[in-house]
Amino acid sequence: MENMQTISPDLEFIRNIKKAGGQDVKKCYQCATCAAVCSISPAQQPFPRKEMLLAGWGQKDELFKDPDIWLCHQCNDCTIYCPRGAKPGDVLAAVRFNVFENFAFPSFMGRALANPKALPLLILAPMIIIAALIWGATRGDFSFLNEKIVYSKLLPHIWIEAFFIPGSILTALLALAGLLRFWKGLETPSLWTPHPRPLPQGERGFREVLDGAVATVKDLLTHGSLRDCGTNKPRAWAHLLVFFGFIGAAATAGLAVLAMRLFHLDPPIPLAHPIKWLGNASAVLGIAGIFNPGLKAGRHSCSRLHNLLLPHRHRLFSFVLCPLFQVCPHVLPDPGSC
Amino acid sequence: MAEIKINDSINSDVLVVGGGIAGMTAAIEIAETGRRAVLLEQKASLGGQVATFHQYFPKLCPPACGMEINLKRIRVNPLITVLTLSQVKKISGSPGAYEAEIVLNPRFVNEKCTACGDCEKACEIERNNDFNYGLDKTKAVYLPHLMAYPLRYVIDPKFAADERMKKCLAACKYGAIELDMKPRNIRVKADAVVWAAGWKPYDAAKLDQLGFGKYPNVITNVIMERFASLSGPTAGKITRPSDAKEIKKIGFVQCAGSRDDKHLAYCSTVCCTASMKQAAYIRERYPQAEIHIFYIDARSPGRLEDFYAKLQKDSKVFFHRGKVGKITENPQNKNPIVAAENTLTGERRALELDMAVLATGMVPNTLDEPPPLNTALDDFGFIAPGASQGIIGAGTAVRPMDVSASVQNATAAAAVRPMDVSASVQNATAAAMKALALVSRPRQPADNAGVSLLKSDKTPEAVAV
Structure with a gap:
């Protein structure tokens, strides 16, 4: 005792x-x-x-x-x-x-995400930022709308790059700060879990870490684990499509900037150009994934209300939160269950 | 036409519905106090679920012990009228004055049958043997089981009109076969009604992740009793259904559908000890066999704890604390593979076995066929406590219980809950007492001519055709 x-x-x-x-x-x-x-x-x-x-x-x-x-x-x-x-x-x-x-x-960002009442504000915030950028670039002069439409007159590329490149770096740094906090937590010894946590192989060698990393990336790209799911299997395909949709969209944006700055390929990029193909294909993947009928069919039976409403909330999150905050909906309570 | 051996209307003191261990006990207890009892059974023989068992726990004796003495008590008691192949159509009245309308289904074999078996030999038609859960076949004319009471053949009604049955008719030298027998309606008057309708195992096919019905070597606990029984389909050899090989490594999946809000939300209280009992007799017959029991909580109430403690010491019996989540099959050898986490070691294993036994729980028959007179049932279909104003429940109709509890309960009331055999007996005895309390008039001699007729035939039993 x-x-x-x-x-x-x-x-x-x-x-x-x-x-x-x-x-x-x-x-x-x-x-x-x-x-x-x-x-x-x-x-x-x-x-x-x-x-x-x-x-x-x-x-x-x-x-x-x-x-x-x-x-x-x-x-x-x-x-x-x-x-x-x-x-x-x-x-x-x-x-x-x-x-x-x-x-x-x-x-406060974490708390805001936790609070459903803050959701409109969270959605509004980036809209306000974008509106402010547009206002700053145009000074309220929208006369160019009468001419041939050129998107960069609404929000010039230099403004986008000036704001979003540092913005992305800042986001990444903040994410890293959160991750470090989490990592520090992992290292604290405790009553229940032995420390260090025993690894199945018993070793923490470079080889194991590398093998683990390769296996993880492979699993991520193929969604292998998610496809092993019994109940929610259809979600694996929906997720795979959205996943590659977003990767494609990110690659498109990056390539477009590189093409413009290095090869002076000014937008609008012609329809026949491979970068355009990539962008359009990514959009198709993303939309197909979000509206995958299997997404709903794969859910377990909940009340009818839940079935009706929640997948839509999930789609709303996918649409709004992913692109705006680079936050994927997994950290939020799964809308598919009830 | 053979003579009908019972009256169209029977005056009785207590009507006992259900001829399993609880109903038999209730009828016996009632009759042995000098009151008249009518014991009604839907099937062709008395005995119910207990008759299908290989052994009782914890003494590991066969059901013949217990059943035999009860059958003898029934046989010698002129105050008990046994109606087999009978169903209650309607009951009216109130405590002290009930009247039941009963339909007697045709057996197609009359009381002249001596169970010689000549008809069976002559019969060409086979049917699935439901007593052995369809594991083997019987002829269309068959003896329900070795302990059958009445010890008389019966013809499957599906084949009564079949031309080929004429051969059986010709083979019987006693004139016992009557292929034109028709259902008959009779009335039973009684002061009290005891409902001992018993139980059935939960339908394991509803447990989709456990593979019953999909994988041949996944069976249920009640099927195991038939495999183990010397009168069962394999004459006591415990073999795999896929290749008839005797088992070397077997697993028991406890709480298969029990304590599960999607299946049976309650604990049937008997399945843990039943699996331990099966483990014990397998160990005896196959000393080399390895036995794995996967459980959530090993529930061996009361003195049954000793039985559990003894088995825990057995070096070939392994207890794993953790429910089996899913069963898959090795396609090469059809071995079931059970997946479970042992929560005491924190390890998750997929264990390959020769055979997996699902320990399914008890579903009261009153769930699908509720007793008459708006008898109150609980959420799970058992006769609710305190509902004994009209119909008195006994045995596993009131709660899940073992045989001994059932007998006690039947003595007290004669049929209200799921129980093991002993609980069932206790409960039935209690039910009988309750029923007797409703019988107010003085004792009367056995009043029906049928009984005396049978006696003149030197068959000391009052058995309806």
Whole structure:
């Protein structure tokens, strides 16, 4: 009994989990069906059964440094087969959301994302910035609209580059700051997880890291793990399309700038040009992915209201948040589950 | 036409519906206090689910022990009238004065049958043997099982009109076969009604991730009892359905559909001990076999804990704490592969087995066929406690229970919950007591001519055709 330790549940954290979509977390009775049905859970220390226990007991610090919550692809096989309706998929999403909220830098951005009331403001903010840039470039003189339409007269390239290139760098730095906070959390020793966390191979050599990185990139590009999903399989294809749509769009923008600055290929780029092809193809992929009918069909049966409304909310997020904030909707509670 | 051995109207004290262990117990308890009981069974023989078992837990004795003595008590008691192949169509009245309309379905074999088996030998038609869950076949004229009561053949109604059955008719030297037998309606008057309709296993095919019905070597606990039974389809050899090889490594999947809000939300209380019992008899018959039991909580209530503790010490029995999430199949050898996390070690494994047994729970028959007179049922279809104003539940009609509880319960009331055999018996005894409380008039002699007629035939039983 001398090994007995007292753990104190963080009740606020449990409330946050419940608020963020994990309202059924306490229904879990630890049968471990979830960990067994999950197609991507590892053989050692599988998830999400242990995360359900930690969440139900309010073990915030443990969950914040639990890398497994980031392995989850939210395919919801666990939620479908959970005998108690505890919805492990939603609980993990709620945990991720809390982690994001906690580590985001600057912190007010994390809190703003957490608050649904702030959503209009978040959508409005970039619009205001763009409107301000347009105003700054044109000084309110829109007479060029009467001539042949040239987009760069509305917002000249130099303005875009001057604002968005440093903007992107700043975004990347802020993301890095958040990531560092998260990484520091991972290194804190704790009651539950041995430190350092044992790796399956028992070694942390360069070779293992490289192999792991190669495997991860391969999995990302093919969406292999997501396609192993049983319940939400159709979402894998939808996601793959949107994923390559955005990569294509980013590549198009970068190539267009390079083409303009290095080869003086001034826009509008002719329709027959490969960069134009790439851009149009990316747009088609993205739209096809977002409106993939399988996206809805693959959802498990919820109330009719949820089925009707939530995929649309998901699409709204995909449309608005991804391009504007470079924030993908995974950190938000999955709208597909209820 | 053979003579009809019972009256068109029977005056009785208590009508007991369901001829399993609980109903039998209730009828016996009632009759042994000197009251008249009518015991009604839907199938061709008494015995219910218990008759299909290989062994009872925890003593590991065959159902013949217990059933035999009860059958004898029924056989010698003139106050019990047994109606097989019978169904209640309607019950009217109130406590103290019920009247039931009952349909007697044709057996196509009359009381002259001596169970010699000549008809069976002559019969060409085969049917799926539902007593063995379709694992083998019987002839269209068959004996329900070895302990059948009444010990008399029965003809599957699907084939009664078949021309080929004429051969059986010719083969019977006692004139026992009547292919033109028709259903008959009779009335039973009783002061009380005990409902011991029993249970059925949960339909394992609804558990899509566990592969029952898809993979041949995934079976259920009730099927295992038939495999193990010496009177079963394999004469007691526990073999894989895919290739008839005897098992070397077997797994039990506890809570298959139980404690699951999408299937059976409750715990049937018997499946854990039932699997342990099966593990114990497999160990005895196949000392080399390896047994894996996957559980959420090993529930062995009361003195059954000793049984669990004993099995835990067995070096060939492995308990894994964690429910099986899914079962897949090795396509080469048709081995089921069960996936589960052992929550005590934090390891997730996919274990390849020869055979997987799904421990499915008990569904009360009252769920699909509710008792008459608006008897109140609980959320799961069991007869609700306190609903005994009219119909009195006994055995697994009131809650899941084991055989012994069922017998006790039937003695008390005769049929209200799911239970193991012992719970079922206790409950049935209690039900019988409740039923007797409703019987107000003085004891009367057995009043029906049928009984005395049968006695004159030197068959000391009151059995309806």
